[in-house]
Amino acid sequence: MIFDELDAELDRVPRTVSAYVGRLDAAPTWTRHPDATHYAASTIKVGVLVALHRAAEAGHLDLDAPVPVRNEFDSALPGAPRFSCNHDNDEAVWARVGGTARLRWLAERMIVRSSNLATNLVIDHVGLPAVADVWPRAGARHSCTGRGIEDFAARDAGITNLVTAADLAALLTRLAHGAIRPGPLATPRSCTAMLDTLAAQEHREDLAAGLPRGTRVAHKNGWVRGVRHAAGVVYPGDAAPYAVVVCTTTDPADGGPSGMKIEDDACRIIVDISARVWAARHDLR
Template sequence: MAVELPTHSFHIDGDRSYSAASLIKIPILLEVFRQAQEGDISLSDKVTIPKEGRVGGAGVLVSLSDQLTLTIEDLVTLMIIVSDNTATNLLIDRLGSIAIQELCHTFKLKHTRLLRKMMDFEAMEHGVNNYTSALDIITCLKVLDIGKEYSQTSRGKMLYILGQQQFDTKLPSRMDQEKVYIGNKTGELPGIEHDCAIIKFREKTAYIAVLIDGLGETESGKDTIAQIGELIYDFLIKDNS
């Protein structure tokens, strides 16, 4: 876990490498907007979604019609708000896994590695996985929110996408989302429960990443993350509500 608050920061095993699960989609989001700013891609570029190669696990594209064309902005939105794995794999193909890894190097992410696509069971059987750490994710969230590497327009779009998150049963679950902005991204695999978020209340901003593995069942992990979210929420609105 790693938390950065307006007045202080702390972490517990924040520099430990974990299986990233869907938190790997945060650096992919950053690379989409980096390439869009550089003119290598346009968010309005059209991408055909072939029926073959669609994957499940999370998302909606796997169950939609045979003939489907979406924009890159549509894909990145689906990747974040419903964690769509087909959209993620198409973006990896379009951006290039090497470019995504170079972005991780540029931002000095010590543990974040994209080594396989989503739902690549063959790779997983051979021990090939994606990795990150809580402190790496905090770095990504801060770059996304306030990093000078991105224009105000790009940062605003990324924050808007994060804020449309549909999976809100972890960090946001005990917050009054009418009072605060929260943009989060979850991750799950067997025995793994993750969530990360940017939380804003008036002039205060908190960045938080909670990564939990080794779970025998998932509910305890989700409840722990929800409790942490509630504590951060209470801290932000204290004396200011």
């Protein structure tokens, strides 16, 4: 059985690898440490996206209203100084600093280019409590969003962002279900829009790289030193849609001074799992 082979291989990998694989309308076909918590990295951005659409549906904000683009934010730690982003994956958002941008555009850049600055701007408008509320609404049990990105004062005080493979699968599965019928996250129209944004993801070197070119996959990945995650819903043309999530965490010291070996190995693990799940897509129960 493919998943027995995967478990045996992953048992020999010097890192924690969590996984969840299953059709959207059934119990998972395969899990591996599904409730182990990992630092979330950019996978928190899916929850931020949901919180934004929920706020728009409630009439609290207008997705097409221009908002100031600045790089200064309140810390989640009371009394801590305001903080700024020092790193981003999207020059387009940085080019808007001092000007304005639509919230809808910022949300797109947050996902398709994984912009940290756009993420903090969206969080600034919806609030951390609204983002944290997305997890229990999705049926998640162990994940949390406690702070924005690069809020180091909060991080050093123990305020963090955590995910599990099972919780990311629950969030994405409910988004996929919500596009068909009303659910706990948002209206079908909003869920469809969010899935379209996730399907436009431009960082495709892990989960998407294990799929045939052109396969629709609504996904988000995340990475920092020692961490690489990917979570998505795959839509084959010849089989039922399925969720696949892989979370990896290792000791950065194991990857040498640059950490590149860790990054490359984690990508290869996710690509391999994604490809092997695709090959077994007709057998997922």
